[in-house]
Amino acid sequence: MPEQADILVVGGGPAGLHAAFYAAWRGLRVLLLEARPELGGQAQALYPDKAVYDVPGLPRQNASALIGALVAQLAGLPVEVRTGTVARTLRPAGKGWQVEAEDGRLFSAGSVILAAGLGALRPREARVPGAEAHPDVRTELPEPASLAGRPVLVVGGVPQATRAALELAQAGARVTLTHRRAGFRGRLSELEALDQAQQRGQLQVLAPATLDRLSAEGAALTVDGAAHQVPAETVLLLGGYLPDLGPVLDWPLDWDGEYVPDGPGGQTALPGVFVAGDVARSGGDFKLISVAFAQAAVAANHAVHHVRPDLKVRPGHSSEKRL
Ligand SMILES: Cc1cc2nc3c(=O)[nH]c(=O)nc-3n(C[C@H](O)[C@H](O)[C@H](O)COP(=O)(O)OP(=O)(O)OC[C@H]3O[C@@H](n4cnc5c(N)ncnc54)[C@H](O)[C@@H]3O)c2cc1C
Numbered sequence: 001m002p003e004q005a006d007i008l009v010v011g012g013g014p015a016g017l018h019a020a021f022y023a024a025w026r027g028l029r030v031l032l033l034e035a036r037p038e039l040g041g042q043a044q045a046l047y048p049d050k051a052v053y054d055v056p057g058l059p060r061q062n063a064s065a066l067i068g069a070l071v072a073q074l075a076g077l078p079v080e081v082r083t084g085t086v087a088r089t090l091r092p093a094g095k096g097w098q099v100e101a102e103d104g105r106l107f108s109a110g111s112v113i114l115a116a117g118l119g120a121l122r123p124r125e126a127r128v129p130g131a132e133a134h135p136d137v138r139t140e141l142p143e144p145a146s147l148a149g150r151p152v153l154v155v156g157g158v159p160q161a162t163r164a165a166l167e168l169a170q171a172g173a174r175v176t177l178t179h180r181r182a183g184f185r186g187r188l189s190e191l192e193a194l195d196q197a198q199q200r201g202q203l204q205v206l207a208p209a210t211l212d213r214l215s216a217e218g219a220a221l222t223v224d225g226a227a228h229q230v231p232a233e234t235v236l237l238l239g240g241y242l243p244d245l246g247p248v249l250d251w252p253l254d255w256d257g258e259y260v261p262d263g264p265g266g267q268t269a270l271p272g273v274f275v276a277g278d279v280a281r282s283g284g285d286f287k288l289i290s291v292a293f294a295q296a297a298v299a300a301n302h303a304v305h306h307v308r309p310d311l312k313v314r315p316g317h318s319s320e321k322r323l
Contacts, residue, residue, distance in 0.1 A: 002098055002106035005031035005080065006307045007300070009113045010087045010099065010248070013041020015277025015292035016115035017070040022300035023113075024077035026315060028307060031107055032079060033099070035086045035120035036241075037140050040067035042278075043289070045121045045241045049159040049187045055289050062187065066289075082107075086120050088247045096272060096307075102247065110307035111272040113299050114251070114260060115292075116279045119243035126155070126237040130214040136234045137214070144171035151231040153178065153219050155211055156238035162186035164236055165203055166193055175203040176230050178221060182208045206230070245279075256281055265313070266299030272306050274299040 007023045009016045012034030020030045038044060043052070048064035055061055086102040096110035123139035131137050141164040150173055154165045157179035163186065165177040177184070177194075184194065184207070197203050210222040218232040245258060253260045254269045259281040266274040266282075276299040277283070277292040297315075305313040 002093075002108040003031060003080075003082075005029045005107070005109045007031075007111050007113060007303050008033070008097070008099055008107055008109035009115055011041065011115035011117055011277070011279075012036070012039040012081065012083070013115060013117045013277060013292070014043065014067075014070065014289045015117065015296045016041070016113070017067070017074070018293050018296035019113045019115055019276055019300040019303075020079045021070070021073050021077065022297050022315065023304055024074065024079045025318070026301070026304045026311060028078070028304055030077075030079045031109065032081045033085045033087050033101065033107065034081065034083045035122070035247075037084050039071055039081065039083065040064070041117050041121070043067050045160075047159075049185050049190075052289065064187070086247050087116075090248075090251045090270075090273070097270075111274065111303040113266070113274045113276060113296075113303055114248065114253075114268070114279060115275070115277045115296065116245065116248055117243065117277055118258070118279075119245035120247055121241040122244050123237075124239040124242050126239045128155075128211055128214055128237065131235075131237075133216050134214040134232075134235055135216060138234065138236050139238070141167065141236060141238075144168050144173065147234055148172035150174065150233045151218070152176070152234045152236065153230055153232035154236045154238065155179070156236075156240075157181055157184050157207075158238055158240045159186045159190070160240075161236075161238040162190050162194055164238060165205075166190060166197060169197050169203040173234075176232070177203060177205045177207070178209045178211060178219075178230075179207040180210060262295075262299075265302035266295055267302065272303070274303050274306075276300075 006028035009032040043063040089100040098108040144167040152173045169175045212220045221228045260275045261281045276295040278287045
């Protein structure tokens with residue numbers, strides 16, 4: 001049986017999160033599908049450590065904190081989130097639509113808002129010699145407590161690698177963090193915590209280093225010209241993310257390259273299917289969070305009216321509502 005909602009949002013970046021907020025704020029049940037294990041789109045995957053200066057009303061906001069605030073805004077609203085879920089097939093179903101995920105799960109709703117941004121953010125493939133011989137190579141951080149007590153090798157200089165090393169060490173894993181360059185990315189507080197954890201001997205950092213080979217027992221690295229053997233029951237290869245629009249490109253939306261043409265209200269060629277954010281043609285090359293927010297608000301309210309014609313398109317002012 002498909003999971004059902006009034007409105008299905010595909011994509012958990014700024015556009016999808018704000019669309020989910022607006023539709024749920026209007027009282028409709030929302031299901032939000034996100035390919036990654038965490039919400040936040042490009043901001044959380046690609047630049048969580050960076051400051052953003054051009055979101056209205058927020059002179060300087062850390063990208064990850066901005067996503068945290070968008071997620072906090074969903075609290076108490078009827079929004080169900082399914083992370084790790086890649087939407088693939090769109091079919092008409094009754095008066096609405098059914099979406100099948102890559103893993104075969106089904107979701108149906110009266111209206112769909114496509115907020116896929118540049119595409120599903122997939123872990124960048126890292127080709128490490130011997131990786132096939134190692135029993136536990138991963139590209140996303142699992143629940144840190146599940147690796148407590150185990151030797152874990154974290155490979156990468158992206159913010160996710162820094163955060164993974166810290167969270168795993170805190171959970172009691174025996175962590176080695178390595179990267180081909182000397183520096184790591186992350187929020188200042190995380191980089192300070194990394195230094196402190198290293199000084200206290202809570203984790204080991206080997207960088208710059210070359211990861212020569214993985215084997216069933218662990219990894220062979222070269223550091224300063226010297227060979228190192230690092231035991232690793234789990235290896236986390238965190239090399240960043242690449243967007244993949246492939247899963248939704250065969251939705252019959254008259255695609256214009258990487259864009260879906262949209263009319264007033266974010267309406268696409270399919271009745272009840274709306275679009276918002278970077279993937280919407282109307283934004284042109286203005287791939288900006290502020291533009292995504294505006295498109296999401298408009299698309300969500302049109303989707304609400306599509307599903308519930310008794311509700312007006314215009315939402316009224318939130319400041320007039322008594323909560
Ligand atoms: C390095 C960098 C810095 C930036 N700095 C700024 C800045 O300072 N200010 C600014 O305004 N903008 C900035 N941007 C642009 C901004 O991040 C985007 O405009 C914004 O993220 C668009 O939001 P979105 O929700 O449309 O798409 P995205 O953020 O791309 O989110 C889309 C989400 O949908 C998911 N998804 C896609 N396909 C599927 C599928 N089939 N099934 C399930 N989930 C799917 C993806 O995994 C992703 O999480 C920056 C971008 C980059 C790369």
